[in-house]
Structures are given as structure tokens and as C-alpha cells.
Amino acid sequence: MTTDPVSPPRDPWRDDYAVRTSGLSASEVRALFAVVSRPEVVSLAGGMPAVSALPLDTIAETLQRVMRERGPESLQYGSGQGSLEIRERIIDICALEGINGSADNVVVTTGSQQALDLLTKLFIDEGDVVFVESPSYLGALGIFRSYQAGIEHVETDDDGMIPEALDEAIRRVIAAGRTMKFLYLVPNFNNPSGVTLAEGRRAQLVAIAKRHHILIIEDNPYGLLWFDRPAPPALRSIDEDGIVYLGSFSKTFAPGFRVGWALAPRGIREKLVLASESAILCPSAMSQNIISDYLAHANWTSQIDHFRGIYRERRDAILGALDEFLPSYARTEPNGGFYVWLSIPSNLDSRAMLPRAVAEHVAYTPGTAFYANGLGRDRIRLAFCYPNPAEIREGVRRLAGVLHHEVERADSVTHQLESSTKNVSDRAF
Amino acid sequence: MTTDPVSPPRDPWRDDYAVRTSGLSASEVRALFAVVSRPEVVSLAGGMPAVSALPLDTIAETLQRVMRERGPESLQYGSGQGSLEIRERIIDICALEGINGSADNVVVTTGSQQALDLLTKLFIDEGDVVFVESPSYLGALGIFRSYQAGIEHVETDDDGMIPEALDEAIRRVIAAGRTMKFLYLVPNFNNPSGVTLAEGRRAQLVAIAKRHHILIIEDNPYGLLWFDRPAPPALRSIDEDGIVYLGSFSKTFAPGFRVGWALAPRGIREKLVLASESAILCPSAMSQNIISDYLAHANWTSQIDHFRGIYRERRDAILGALDEFLPSYARTEPNGGFYVWLSIPSNLDSRAMLPRAVAEHVAYTPGTAFYANGLGRDRIRLAFCYPNPAEIREGVRRLAGVLHHEVERADSVTHQLESSTKNVSDRAF
Numbered sequence: 001m002t003t004d005p006v007s008p009p010r011d012p013w014r015d016d017y018a019v020r021t022s023g024l025s026a027s028e029v030r031a032l033f034a035v036v037s038r039p040e041v042v043s044l045a046g047g048m049p050a051v052s053a054l055p056l057d058t059i060a061e062t063l064q065r066v067m068r069e070r071g072p073e074s075l076q077y078g079s080g081q082g083s084l085e086i087r088e089r090i091i092d093i094c095a096l097e098g099i100n101g102s103a104d105n106v107v108v109t110t111g112s113q114q115a116l117d118l119l120t121k122l123f124i125d126e127g128d129v130v131f132v133e134s135p136s137y138l139g140a141l142g143i144f145r146s147y148q149a150g151i152e153h154v155e156t157d158d159d160g161m162i163p164e165a166l167d168e169a170i171r172r173v174i175a176a177g178r179t180m181k182f183l184y185l186v187p188n189f190n191n192p193s194g195v196t197l198a199e200g201r202r203a204q205l206v207a208i209a210k211r212h213h214i215l216i217i218e219d220n221p222y223g224l225l226w227f228d229r230p231a232p233p234a235l236r237s238i239d240e241d242g243i244v245y246l247g248s249f250s251k252t253f254a255p256g257f258r259v260g261w262a263l264a265p266r267g268i269r270e271k272l273v274l275a276s277e278s279a280i281l282c283p284s285a286m287s288q289n290i291i292s293d294y295l296a297h298a299n300w301t302s303q304i305d306h307f308r309g310i311y312r313e314r315r316d317a318i319l320g321a322l323d324e325f326l327p328s329y330a331r332t333e334p335n336g337g338f339y340v341w342l343s344i345p346s347n348l349d350s351r352a353m354l355p356r357a358v359a360e361h362v363a364y365t366p367g368t369a370f371y372a373n374g375l376g377r378d379r380i381r382l383a384f385c386y387p388n389p390a391e392i393r394e395g396v397r398r399l400a401g402v403l404h405h406e407v408e409r410a411d412s413v414t415h416q417l418e419s420s421t422k423n424v425s426d427r428a429f
Numbered sequence: 430m431t432t433d434p435v436s437p438p439r440d441p442w443r444d445d446y447a448v449r450t451s452g453l454s455a456s457e458v459r460a461l462f463a464v465v466s467r468p469e470v471v472s473l474a475g476g477m478p479a480v481s482a483l484p485l486d487t488i489a490e491t492l493q494r495v496m497r498e499r500g501p502e503s504l505q506y507g508s509g510q511g512s513l514e515i516r517e518r519i520i521d522i523c524a525l526e527g528i529n530g531s532a533d534n535v536v537v538t539t540g541s542q543q544a545l546d547l548l549t550k551l552f553i554d555e556g557d558v559v560f561v562e563s564p565s566y567l568g569a570l571g572i573f574r575s576y577q578a579g580i581e582h583v584e585t586d587d588d589g590m591i592p593e594a595l596d597e598a599i600r601r602v603i604a605a606g607r608t609m610k611f612l613y614l615v616p617n618f619n620n621p622s623g624v625t626l627a628e629g630r631r632a633q634l635v636a637i638a639k640r641h642h643i644l645i646i647e648d649n650p651y652g653l654l655w656f657d658r659p660a661p662p663a664l665r666s667i668d669e670d671g672i673v674y675l676g677s678f679s680k681t682f683a684p685g686f687r688v689g690w691a692l693a694p695r696g697i698r699e700k701l702v703l704a705s706e707s708a709i710l711c712p713s714a715m716s717q718n719i720i721s722d723y724l725a726h727a728n729w730t731s732q733i734d735h736f737r738g739i740y741r742e743r744r745d746a747i748l749g750a751l752d753e754f755l756p757s758y759a760r761t762e763p764n765g766g767f768y769v770w771l772s773i774p775s776n777l778d779s780r781a782m783l784p785r786a787v788a789e790h791v792a793y794t795p796g797t798a799f800y801a802n803g804l805g806r807d808r809i810r811l812a813f814c815y816p817n818p819a820e821i822r823e824g825v826r827r828l829a830g831v832l833h834h835e836v837e838r839a840d841s842v843t844h845q846l847e848s849s850t851k852n853v854s855d856r857a858f
Contacts, residue, residue: 011696012670013644016610018554018576024703051504059504060496067489075480075488075683110539110687110709117708121575125447142707146550147447181445215442241441254504256714258539267440274453278571279546279708280539284716285685 020126023145035358042395044318044382045363047191047338050310051254055298059254062293070289078285080277082108082261086288089295090247090261097223098233099245101263107272108283112221112246112260117143118275119217119244119262123181124149129173130182133161135341135370135379137191137219140184144372150178151372158332160187160197163204170212182217183209188231189222189337192370192381196335199232206238215268221248221260222337224304227312231336241265249291251338252304257287311338317389318382321396326403338385341367344403347410349377353402362398449555452574464787471824473747473811474792476620476767479739480683484727488683491722499718507714509706511537511690515717518724519676519690526652527662528674530692536701537712541650541675541689546572547704548646548673548691552610553578558602559611562590564770564799564808566620566648569613573801579607580801587761589616589626592633599641611646612638617660618651618766621799621810625764628661635667644697650677650689651766653733656741660765670694678720680767681733686716740767746818747811750825755832767814770796773832776839778806782831791827 035041066074081087087103094101109115116139124130126148132140134153144151152173155165166183173180183205187197197205209216218235236245248260264272276283294300318340322331330343344350350366357364367379382399384392464470495503510516516532523530538544545568553559555577561569563582573580581602584594595612602609612634616626626634638645647664665674677689693701705712723729747769751760759772773779779795786792796808811828813821 009695011694013552013694013697016552016642016644017700018550018552018557020554021551021700021704024551024700024707046506048506052501054501054504056496056500059500060493063492063496064489067485067492071485071488072481072483073685075483075685077475077477077679077684110713113710114708121447122450122453123442123445123447125449128447139707139710146704146707213445215445250506254715255506255710256504258709258711258713258716265440265442266438268442271446271450271453275450275575278453278568278575279543280687281542281568281684282687284539284687284713286683286716286719287687287713290715 020146020148023148035363041358041361041363042387042391042398043363044384044387044392044395044399045365046386047383048386049251049255050307050385051256053306053310054254055303058298059294062290062297065297066286066289066293074286074289076285078282078288080282081273082106082283083285083288083292086259086292087261089292090263094245094247094263097220097231098237099263100237105263105266105269107262107264107269107276108288109260109262109276110258110280110283111250111255112219112248112262113139113143114276114279115246115260115262115272116140116217116219118272118279119268120144120147120149122268122271122275123215125179128179128181130184131166131169131180131214132184132372133186133190133193135192135367135376136184137186138365138369140219141370141372144184149181153371153373153375156193156195158195160190160195160201161185161205163201163208166205166208170208180212180214183214184217184219185235186219187235188220189225189334189339191222191337192339192365192367193341194332194334194337194339195341196231202232202235203238206235206242210239210242216243217246218243219246221246221251224252225308225311226336227308227315228335236263244268252307253291253294253300257284257291259283259287259291311336311385313389314384314387314392315340317392318384318396321393325396325400329403338383340382340384342380342382344378344380345407345410346378347414348403348406350380351377353406356406357399357402360398360402362395362402364399449575449577452577464792470787470790470792471816471820471827472792473813473816473821473824473828474794475815476812477815478680478684479736479814480685482735482739483683484732487727488723491719491726494726495715495718495722503715503718505714507711507717509711510702511535511712512714512717512721515688515721516690518721519692523665523674523676523692526649526660527666528692529666534692534695534698536691536693536698536705537717538689538691538705539687539709539712540679540684541648541677541691542568542572543705543708544675544689544691544701545569545646545648547701547708548697549573549576549578551697551700551704552644554608557608557610559613560595560598560609560643561613561801562615562619562622564621564796564805565613566615567794567798569648570799570801573613578610582800582802582804585622585624587624589619589624589630590614590634592630592637595634595637599637599643609641609643612643613646613648614664615648616664617649618654618763618768620651620766621768621794621796622770623761623763623766623768624770625660631661631664632667635664635671639668639671645672646675647672648675650675650680653681654737654740655765656737656744657764665692673697681736682720682723682729686713686720688712688716688720740765740814742818743813743816743821744769746821747813747825750822754825754829758832767812769811769813771809771811773807773809774836774839775807776843777832777835779809780806782835785835786828786831789827789831791824791831793828
């Protein structure tokens with residue numbers, strides 16, 4: 001028997017994985033990380049916040065104070081639910097989005113990603129339906145797939161998910177005899193579309209979900225990062241029993257601590273704590289204490305104002321560059337957050353052309369990453385959060401070059417196809 | 430309709446949880462946390478390391494250096510697998526246990542608990558069998574239950590799991606037509622028993638698992654905390670393809686950072702990274718950089734020596750107190766780690782008597798927490814890691830008082846039962 005010395009050995013455990021593991025695949029964004037971190041590449045791909053705009057000296061002081069005043073406690077195991085102190089501060093932050101809540105109903109998690117993972121573990125049996133926006137956050141789709149959920153995209157426009165489309169989707173799912181569990185929404189400055197769910201639609205969606213006993217998961221990492229006017233009040237401010245609200249310090253402070261949270265109805269909160277204790281024992285006491293201290297001593301609201309200014313400037317830079325270099329391409333007009341959603345000609349393939357874009361030193365996330373149903377080849381997510389305005393303009397300039405080249409290529413292929421079809425026709429008749 | 434104003438409202442989502450969620454229950458240890466943190470209670474319950482013995486000034490300097498030299502990187506998202514730097518340092522630590530490995534095969538996780546959770550998610554379909562020691566770590570049993578594994582305890586003595594008993598258990602499971610997935614072992618200074626798997630048995634267990642294509646999970650948080658002589662080389666040093674090795678900084682450094690790892694065969698490692706990215710995106714860059722810096726600048730091996738001395742002294746204190754106050758009670762003789770396993774009279778119930786012990790201001794973990802099959806009422810886990818020697822002696826003195834009282838009570842109940850049985854007999858005949 002000979003073995004190819006180049007190919008890696010086959011995994012001897014390949015036949016032993018759980019059925020659910022077949023749903024696990026490399027995220028299209030994560031797979032890019034190695035490439036796009038090269039300095040010559042302008043990355044419009046990852047949603048990395050502009051952490052260098054944080055007050056590094058203030059944070060260094062915070063770390064010193066935490067070690068001096070509560071060192072042993074910060075180094076030790078803590079509560080599975082999270083410290084009372086940070087949960088109380090989280091309730092203050094939630095109030096900025098119109099939410100009344102109790103620290104007792106908050107569960108601190110390893111980023112809000114973990115909260116969504118635990119909720120999905122708690123609720124989803126194979127095939128249970130999760131309704132999501134069209135497009136929807138790729139990290140959420142990955143979680144839902146990993147528990148074998150049935151993902152149903154619901155039509156979404158520039159005002160967010162369309163209530164009538166949700167009604168229609170629910171009717172289809174009921175007719176098919178399937179079990180419905182979640183309505184998952186990123187209502188503010190959506191990832192990837194950048195659109196915000198209109199205020200009038202919020203109560204409508206809440207009412208529809210309530211009527212059909214579907215739990216809403218409101219995922220809101222970007223809500224405080226608005227540019228021109230605040231986002232409408234959170235869905236959670238309309239209804240308490242039917243909504244789990246997910247929040248995060250990753251965008252308003254720093255993702256390096258991995259601290260997010262769920263604000264959940266009591267029964268769900270109790271199970272969330274048990275599920276989190278099973279999965280990780282407890283969230284990091286050090287990370288929680290650092291964030292609590294930062295919130296107590298730093299002027300964190302003015303820091304968020306500062307972030308808003310930075311991201312607004314970058315949003316303006318990317319829309320300006322799109323106007324300049326890709327004036328005929330439709331795109332969204334985000335009023336907050338990190339992302340613009342760009343439409344490209346329907347005969348292009350955003351995923352297939354990505355390596356060519358990276359070769360031209362610009363990276364983006366292909367639209368296909370945000371759909372569970374194969375759509376998105378004619379869409380691109382552009383993240384404007386990390387590069388500075390000059391880099392953004394240069395990135396869009398390069399992207400425009402790639403797109404124009406792709407259009408020429410596609411047109412020439414189409415032309416050849418038409419010619420060959422014509423030849424076939426000539427021969428046939 | 431009237432509602433009882435005292436009882437909490439029923440969970441409106443109670444009928445919507447996934448089937449697997451029925452396996453989720455409050456850990457007997459975690460439920461005690463609130464009570465045992467009261468200062469008047471001597472807690473022999475939780476496995477909390479003696480973090481106040483850490484060099485707090487050195488750690489404070491480490492935090493400063495990390496912020497000064499790599500602040501923005503530490504505040505940002507990082508690699509899903511963990512930083513290369515910490516993975517290389519982890520390989521150095523693994524070498525202390527006789528393990529040859531590559532940083533490429535290490536996955537950094539939110540404590541080693543998360544690594545076990547992800548492995549279980551990757552491999553376990555409902556009913557798949559996991560072989561565990563008897564008794565076994567309660568946190569592992571909780572994870573296995575939460576994915577609906579079938580847990581099979583294998584007979585264990587003072588030299589760890591008995592190879593012939595594993596052979597026998599495998600035969601039974603094969604005869605029943607069930608699918609076998611894991612052999613889960615805490616080979617060194619076992620939690621809860623304190624016993625260490627004898628060197629000669631290690632190769633035997635590895636061979637048995639290999640013969641039946643069962644993946645070994647070697648969970649080794651305590652291995653470096655030996656007292657009189659080092660633990661035998663890790664099972665992972667015998668076989669690379671068939672073992673996932675789990676390690677942690679929680680016991681040799683500090684649990685407050687929540688950093689552990691898995692060293693896995695390549696195919697499993699690839700899936701572990703994807704599963705971790707799905708669950709939490711990435712581990713904390715801040716926590717990883719702090720630990721990397723600490724390992725680079727502090728004399729961490731002599732700190733581990735220091736910990737060994739502290740825990741050895743506490744082990745001596747608890748064995749001495751047990752000799753003094755409970756001389757007729759059998760118990761293990763741990764040569765490392767955090768735990769002693771105490772046998773109590775078989776007519777007592779360690780779980781039922783716990784509230785009475787707490788009322789006497791001493792806490793422990795009932796043996797039932799370490800079995801999936803209902804055993805353990807006549808066992809108690811005593812953790813000697815956290816209280817100082819004087820507190821340990823006082824805790825054991827109180828426990829002895831509770832036990833003597835329980836024995837009297839049980840004997841008197843037995844006596845009454847015998848009398849009433851006698852009366853019945855008198856009447857019957």
C-alpha cells in the first residue's frame with residue numbers, strides 16, 4: 001500500500017462524530033482571518049471594533065485597581081450567573097434602550113455568542129424552525145445549524161423584517177406540520193444588512209410571535225452605536241415574557257474580554273444558568289470585575305459617543321467611496337453599526353470572486369455567508385468599522401476594479417454562451 | 430381565577446424546551462455556593478484553589494505589561510484556536526507530564542470544561558455510551574447528561590479504574606448493541622476520589638480502548654499538584670491518535686481567567702476549533718495574553734512548588750483530623766490534588782444530611798453528585814484545597830459531630846423499625 005506523502009492522513013474518528021456535527025462547517029469569515037490580517041490587504045471583511053480608540057491608560061488603571069482592591073476574588077471561580085455588580089450595571093445599560101429589567105434575570109456569558117449557543121441548546125430539537133431575517137447574522141446561522149435547526153429566512157426590506165412575510169412564513173411552516181421555536185432578529189443596524197427594524201413593525205412582530213407562541217431572540221450588539229438618531233426602543237421594552245434580549249460589551253467596549261449577556265424571562269434564565277454552568281462552570285471573574293470597574297470609573301457614555309463619531313466618519317467614507325467608484329450599485333444606508341450591504345450584478349458570484357479580490361488586496365464577506373438557503377451570490381457585506389477613512393476609500397477603489405473586471409469577464413462568458421447557443425440553434429434548425 | 434401570591438408564575442415556555450434539556454439539573458455543588466460562602470461555615474465542599482497564595486504584585490505587573498506592550502491586540506477578537514504563543518507555552522507544560530505534542534494540535538478553551546462540552550457536542554448522539562470512573566467528576570457527568578449520553582460507571586479501586594472491569598463493561602454494552610464513544614478518565618488525584626491511576630494500568634486501559642475504537646478523554650487539571658512523588662506519565666504519552674488530553678490553568682495558576690485547553694488528534698482538533706468558533710467565536714485574547722506574559726516573566730514552576738507545599742500541608746491536616754475525629758471511617762490517601770473521599774456508614778444518606786451539616790457550619794459534597802446511577806449516599810467528598818489547616822481541623826470536628834449524631838438517629842430509627850416489625854410479627858403469629 002502506498003500513501004501520498006503530501007495529503008494528510010484521514011481522520012480515524014471520521015465515522016464517529018454525532019449526526020449534528022455534519023452541520024459544522026468553516027465560517028466563510030473566519031477562514032479569511034489569516035489572509036486579511038496581512039498589512040497590504042484592506043479588510044472590509046471582519047467586524048472588528050476600533051479598539052485603538054479606547055482610553056488605554058484608563059483601562060491600565062482599571063486593571064491595577066481590580067488587582068489592588070479585589071485581586072483574589074478576581075482570580076477565583078465565581079457565580080455561574082455572573083457577578084451581581086456587573087448584572088446591575090448591565091440593567092443600567094439596558095435602560096438606555098428603553099428596557100426595564102432586573103439584575104436577577106441577567107445571565108453573563110462568554111460574549112453574547114455563548115448566550116445564543118446555550119439558548120439554542122436549550123430549545124432546539126432536530127428540525128425545529130427558527131425564523132431569521134433575510135440576510136441574517138452568519139454566527140447565528142452557524143449555531144442554529146450546529147443544533148440541526150430548520151432555518152427559515154423571512155423577507156426583509158430597508159425597514160427590516162416584513163410582518164406580512166413573517167405571517168406567510170409561519171403559515172407555510174404550520175401547514176408543513178413543523179415545530180416553531182425562535183424568531184431571531186438583529187433589529188438595529190443589522191449584521192450584515194445595516195438596516196434597522198422600523199418602530200411600527202416592532203410591535204407587529206412581537207404580536208405575531210406571541211400569537212403563535214414563538215420565542216423572540218433580540219440580538220442587539222450595535223444598538224448604542226447609532227449615527228444620526230437613536231434606534232427605536234428595544235423589542236424587549238414591548239414584551240417581557242416572550243423575548244430573550246442579548247447584549248454585549250464587545251462593540252461598546254472591547255471584545256477581548258468576551259463578556260456578553262442575556263436578559264431572559266425567569267424560567268428561561270434559570271435554565272440558562274444551569275446550561276452555562278454545565279458548559280463553562282462560570283464566566284471569567286477577572287473580565288467581569290475589569291468591566292465593572294471600567295463602568296464605575298471611566299466616562300463610558302462619552303467613550304460610546306466617541307465611538308459613534310469614529311464609525312459615523314467611516315460610514316460616510318464608505319458611502320462616499322461607493323458613490324465615487326460604484327455609483328450604479330445599490331446598497332443600504334446604515335444609520336449605525338458596522339456594515340453596508342452591497343448588491344452586485346446578478347451574473348457575478350461574490351464567493352467565487354473573493355480570492356481574486358484578496359489578490360488585489362481587498363477583502364469582504366460574500367453574501368452567501370448570511371443565508372442558509374444558497375442565496376447571496378449577488379451580495380457583499382462591507383464592514384467599515386476597522387480601517388480608517390483613507391483605507392476604506394482605497395479598499396472600495398480596489399473592490400470596484402475587481403468588480404469591473406468581473407463584469408467584463410461575465411459579459412464575455414455570456415456572450416460566448418450566447419454565441420455557442422446560437423451555433424447549436426443554427427445546427428439544430 | 431385566583432393565583433397563589435407566594436408561588437412564582439409557571440414558566441410559559443416549559444413545554445418548549447428541547448428533549449435534551451430534561452437532562453439538565455442543578456449541580457449539587459453549585460447549589461451550595463451561596464450558603465457555603467458565609468464566613469461562619471467551614472467549606473470542605475468546593476474545589477476552589479488557594480489563589481491568595483499567588484504573587485499578586487507579579488500578576489499586577491503582568492497586567493500592566495500586557496496593556497503597555499500589546500493593549501489593542503488584547504482588547505480585540507483573536508483566533509478561534511487560541512494564540513500561537515500560549516499554545517506553544519502549553520506544549521512546554523504538557524512536556525512536564527511526559528507528553529510530546531505540537532502547538533498546532535492545541536485548542537484554547539474557556540476552561541477545560543468548555544473543551545469537554547465541545548467534545549461531547551461533537552461526538553455524542555442520544556444514548557451513546559461514555560465509560561467513566563466510579564465515582565467520576567460531577568461536571569463531566571453534567572455535560573454527558575446534557576447531550577443525553579448513556580453513562581456507564583466502571584469499577585475503580587485505590588489504583589484507579591480496573592482494566593478487567595472496563596473489559597467487562599464493554600462486553601455488556603456490546604451485547605446490548607449500544608454505540609460506545611468515550612472513555613473519560615481523571616487519572617491523577619481524581620475528583621472526587623483523590624486516587625491515581627497506577628502506571629501499569631495506563632497502558633492496559635489505552636490498549637483496551639484502542640481495541641474497541643473508543644476515544645479516551647484524559648482530563649488532567651491536577652497532575653502537576655503532586656505531594657510526595659510525581660504522577661505517572663500521562664496516558665497521552667502512550668498514544669497520540671486515540672486520546673484527547675484536557676489541561677487547565679485553573680489549578681496551577683488561577684481559575685478567574687477561564688483558560689484551559691485540549692490537545693487533540695488533528696482531525697478532532699479541526700472540528701474542535703469550528704465548534705468553539707460557533708459557540709463563543711474565540712477565547713479571551715486578554716486572558717491568554719496575561720497568562721502568556723505570566724509564564725514568560727514569573728517563576729511559575731516555583732509557584733507550582735509553592736502550591737504543592739500548601740496543598741500537602743492541607744492534605745496532612747485533613748488526614749490528621751480524620752484520624753483524630755473519625756478514626757473508624759475509611760477514606761482515601763491522596764498523593765496530590767484537592768480531595769479526600771470518605772466512606773460513611775451505609776445506613777446514612779450523605780445528601781439528606783447535608784442541610785444538617787450546614788446548620789452546624791460545615792459543608793461538603795455528597796457522594797451522590799459523582800454517580801449517574803444513584804450510588805454515593807454512603808460517600809462524602811472533602812475538599813482540602815481552600816481552608817487553612819486550622820479551619821480544616823475545625824471543619825472535620827464539626828462533621829464528626831454531625832456524623833455521630835446521624836448514626837445515633839439512624840440506629841434509633843432502625844431500632845424502632847425492628848420493634849415495630851417485631852410487633853407486627855407478634856400480631857401476625
